[in-house]
Amino acid sequence: MCGITGWVSYARDLGTRDGVLRDMTETMACRGPDAAGTWIAPHAALGHRRLAVIDLPGGAQPMKVDTPDGAVAMVYSGEAYNFTELRDELRRRGHRFDTDSDTEVVLRGYLEWGERLADELNGMYAFAIWDERTEKLVMIRDRMGIKPFYYYETDDGVLFGSEPKAILANPAVEPVIGLDGMREIFSFAKTPGFAAWEGMRELKPGHLAIVDRNGLRERCYWQLEVGEHTDDRATTVGRVRELLDDIIARQLVADVPRCTLLSGGLDSSAMTAIAALQLAEQGENVRSFAVDFPNQAENFRAIDVAPTQDTPFVKAVAEHVKSDHENIVLDGAALSDPAVRGAAVGARDLPIGLGDRDNSLYLLFKAIREQSTVALSGESADEIFGGYPWFHDERQRTADTFPWLVDSPLNPGGLLDDGLTRQLDLGAYIGDNYSAALNAAPLKDGETGLEKRMRQVSYMHLTRMVQTLLDRKDRMSMAVGLEVRVPFCDHRLVQYVFNTPWSLKTYDGREKSLLRGATRDTLPDEVADRKKSGYPGSFDPNYLAAIQSQAAELISSNHRVLDFYDKGQLRAATEADGKTIANEQRNAIERVLDIATWLDQRNPTIKLA
Template sequence: MCGITGWVSYGRDLGTQDRVLRDMTETMACRGPDAAGTWVAPHAALGHRRLAVIDLPGGAQPMEVATPDGAVAMVYSGEAYNFTELRAELRGRGHRFDTDSDTEVVLRGYLEWGEQLAEHLNGMYAFAIWDERTEKLVMIRDRMGIKPFYYYETADGVLFGSEPKAILANPDAEPVVGLDGLREIFSFAKTPGFAVWEGMRELKPGHLAIVDRNGLRERCYWQLEVGDHTDDRDATVAHVRELLDDIIARQLVADVPRCTLLSGGLDSSAMTAIAALQLAEQGETVRSFAVDFPNQAENFRAIDVAPTQDTPFVHAVAEHVRSDHDDIMLDGAALSDPAVRAAAVAARDLPIGLGDRDNSLYLLFKAIREQSTVALSGESADEIFGGYPWFHDERKRDADTFPWLVDSPLTPSGLLDPGLSAQLDLGSYIGDNYRDAVAAAPLKDGETGLEKRMRQVCYMHLTRMVQTLLDRKDRMSMAVGLEVRVPFCDHRLVQYVFNTPWALKTFDGREKSILRGATRDTLPESVANRKKSGYPGSFDPNYLRAIQAQAAELIATDHRVLEFYDADRLKAATTADGATITHEQRGAIERSLDFATWLDQRNPVLKLS
C-alpha cells in the first residue's frame, strides 16, 4: 500500500521540475509513512510514498527496469494477492527477480504482457508505468476500484495521483469546482469517473488509460458480466466457502502485524472466524478490533440500518474464535473535536462524509495503527450478497431512484440555500444518474420481473454505492498509514455471486442467505442469525451539543458556508432538542461543518454559473 503521483509532459523537460514533483509526492506522506522516492526522465516524473507491507527491505519505489531500448519505471499502490504464482510463471518465461516484492512481479509482468498485465492480476491496486521505449504512460486500476486513482489532462500530457490533493499541488491544475461538482457533493449519488474538480477524472474501476503523444485514451479491461448459474444450493454455498477460504488465506499474507475489523455482524464475523482457523494452523492467534462508545447501551436508538448494538455480538465472536480482541472506546468529545473533523475532511479531500461515522472511523483506524499495519474488513458483503434492508423492502427496491436514497437524510436539499437548491436541481441530477445506472446494468436475454429488477439493484450497488464506501475506507485508513484489505471484493467472488439467482440469494427467507450458509459452522448461533446492522454511530448527547455549538458559531461569524445553506433552517437545527432533532437536521449540521472545513482547507474556486 502506498501513495503515488506523477506527471507526463511532452512539451517541457521535467528534470527542471523537481520541487513541484516533491510537493506532489509529499501530499501522499500519510499514505506512505515509511519511505519516499522520485524518478525523473525528460518527459516523465514519478513520485512515491511507501507503506512497507511485503518485502520490507526490497520493495522500494519508484522501481525501474533497464532495457536496451530505454527504461521502464513504475509507481505502484496496493497488493497483488497472486504475486507468488505470477512470479513462478514469469520465472518460467525467463525473467529474473532482484526482490521478493509483489511490486517487482507487477513491473516484470508488464514487460511480459504489456497492457494485458491487468488481466493477470488478483488484488487491489492502482499503478502507473512509464515506458521510455515508446514514451507511453500506462495507468491501471483494480477491477472493483478498491484503490483510488485520479488524473488530470494538461495541454501537453497528464497529471495523476492516488488522491486529488496530489494533482492539485501542481500549478498546472486549477482547483475549480462547478455546479456539477457541487451536485456530486450534495447528492450522495457517486458518478463513475467523476472527480468533482473540473478537468479531473477518476480512473474507473476495471479500466486502464494510456497516454502518449497522441493524447489520452481509456478502456475497460474488466466488468461484471451476465451468465448462467448452474450450481444448485449446496454447490453454490460450498463454492462460496471455497472462495472465501482461498481469498482470506491470500489476504493474510504480510510481513507486518495483521488484524481484523470486527463489528459482530455476519460479514466481519465470518471473515474473522475463517482467519482465526487459518492462523491457528500456523500457531497464531487472530487480532481483532471493534469500535464502541461510552454509555452506548443507555443512549442507543435503533434505526433501520442499525437495529441492534454491536458490542454483545462482537464479544460473542471474540470469545468463540478466541481472538486477541480490543474495543476502541470513542467518546463524544473526541468525535466532535474540530481537529478530528479537519483530519477526516482532509483525508477525504471533499465534504462528502457521514459525520460522526467518518470521525469515528478515522479515530478507530488511528488507534489500530498503533498495533497493526494491515487490517481485513468485511466491507462490501452487503452489496454482493444483498444485505441492506432496502433489498427486501418492495417500496424502496422498486422506487424510481437509488434504493438507498429513499427516505434518506443524506441529500439535505431542504436545508440548502433556496437559490442554490434551485440551481443544483438535485432531484434531476440524481434521476439522470439513476437512469444511467439502470441502463448500464447487463441483463440476460428474456430476464423479467423480480429477477430483472434485482439484477439492476445489485449492479447499482456494486458499481455505485460500493465505490462510495470503498473510497471512504481507503481514505480514512491511509490517512493514518493503515492498509485495509477487503476480501469480499475479490472479483472472482463478486462475479460468481452476481449471477446467482435472487431466489437462491434469499433461500432461507432472509438477507445474505448464501454467506450465512457458507460460514454458519464458524459462528455463534446468535451472530449467524443476527439481522444486518450497519457501522454504528454515536448517540452521546455531548456529541450533539458540541456540533450544534460549532454550527451556531458558523452562523454567528457569518462563515461563507452560509452561502450554501439556509441559515434559518440551520439555526433551527442548532437549537433543536436532542430528543426531537431529526436525522436530516443532524445530518445538515454535520455536513455544514464538513463543508466549512473543506472551504477553509482547500479554498476552491467555485463556478456557480
C-alpha cells in the same frame, strides 16, 4: 500500500521541475509513512510514498528496469494477492528477480504482457508505468476500484495521483468546483469517473488509460458480465465457502502485524472466524478490533439500518474464535474535536462524508495503526450478497431511483438555500445518474420480473454505492498509514454471486442466505442469525451539543459556508432539543461543519454559472 503521483509532459523537460514533483509526492506522506522516492526522465516524473507491507527492505519505489531500448519505471499502490503464482510463471518465461516484493512482479509482468498484465492480476491496486521505449504512460486500476486513482489531462500530457490533493499540488491546476461538482457533493449519487474538481477524472474501476504523444485514451479491461448459473444450492454454498477460504488466506499474507475489523455482524464475523481458523494452523491467534462508545447501551436508538448494538455480538464472536480482541472506545469530546473533523475531511478531499461516522472511523483506524499495519474488513458483503433492508422491501427496491435513497435520513438538500436548491436541481441530477446506472446493467436474454429487477439493483450497488464506501474506507485508513483489505471484493466472488439467482441468494427467506449458509459452522448462532446492522454512530448527547455549538459559531462569524444554507433553518437546528432534533437537522449540521472545514482547507473557487 502506498501513495503515488506523477507528471508526463511532452513539451518540456521535467528534469527542472523536481521541486514540484516533491510537493506532489509529499501530499501522499500519510499514505506512505515509511519511505519516499522520486524518479525523473525528460518527459516523465514519478513520485512515491511507501507503506512497507511485503518485502520491507526490497520494495522501494519508484522501481525501474533498464532495457536496451530505454527504462521502464513504475509507481505502484496496492497488493497483488496472486504475486507468488505470477512470479513462478514469469521465472518460467525467463525473468529474474532482485526482490521478493509483489511490486517487482507487477513491473516484470508488464515487460512480459504489456497492457494485458491487467488481466493477470488478482488484488487491489492502482499503478502507473512509464515506458521510455515508446514514450507512453500506462495507468491501471483494479477491477472493483478498491484503490483510488485520479488523472488530469494537460495540453501536453497528464498529471495523476492516488488522491486529488497530489494533482492539486501542481501549480498548473486551479482548485475549481463547478455546478456538477457541487451536485456530486450534495447528491450521495457517486458518478463513475467523475472527480468533482474541474478538469479532473477518476480512472474507473476495471479500466486502464494510455497516454502518448497522440493524447489519452481509456478502455475497460473488466466488467461484470451475465452468465448462466447452473450450480444447485449445496454446490453454490460450497463454492462461496471455497472462494472465501482462498481469498482470506491470500489476504492474510503480510510481513507486518495484521488484524480484522470486527463489528459482530455476519460479514466481519465470518471473515474473522475464517481468518482465526487459518491462523490457528500457524499457531497464531487472530487479532480483532471494534469501535464502541461510552454509555452506548443507555444512549442507543435503533434505526432501520442499525437495529441492534454491536457490543454483545462482538463479545460473542471474540470468545468463540478466541481472538485477541480490543474495543476502541471513542467519546463525544474526541469525535467532536475540530482537528479530527479536519483530518477526516482532508483525507477525503471533498466534504462528502458521514459526520461522526467518518470521524469515528478515522479515530478507530488511528488507534489500530498503533498495533497493526494491515486490517481485513467485511466491507462490501452487503452489496454482493444483498444485505441491506431495501433489497427486501418491495417499495424501495422498485422505486424509480437508487433504493438506498428512498427512505434515507441523508436528505441531500437538507436546509440548503432556496436559490442554490433551484440551481443544483438535485432531483434531476440523481435521476440522470439512476437512469445511467439502470441502462448500464447487463441482463440475461429473457430475464424478467423480480430476477431482472434484483440484477439491476445488485449492479447499481456494485458500481455506485460500493464505490462510495470503498473510497471512504481507503481514505480514512490511509490517512493514518493503515492498509485495509476487503476480501469480499475479490472479483471472482463478486462475479460468481452476481450471476447467482435472487431466489438462491434468499433461499432461507432472509438476507445474505449464501454467506450465512457458507459460514454458519464458524459462528455462534446468535451472530449467524443477526439481522443486518450498519456501522454504528454515536448517540452521545455531548457530541450533538458540541456540533450544535460549533455550527452556531459559524453563524455568528458569518462564515462563507452560510452562502449555501438557509440561515434561519440552520439556526433552528443549532437550537433544537437534543432529544427531539430531527434527523435532517442533525445531518445538515454535520454537512455544514464538513463543508466549512473543506472551504477553509482548500479555498476552492466555486463556479455555479
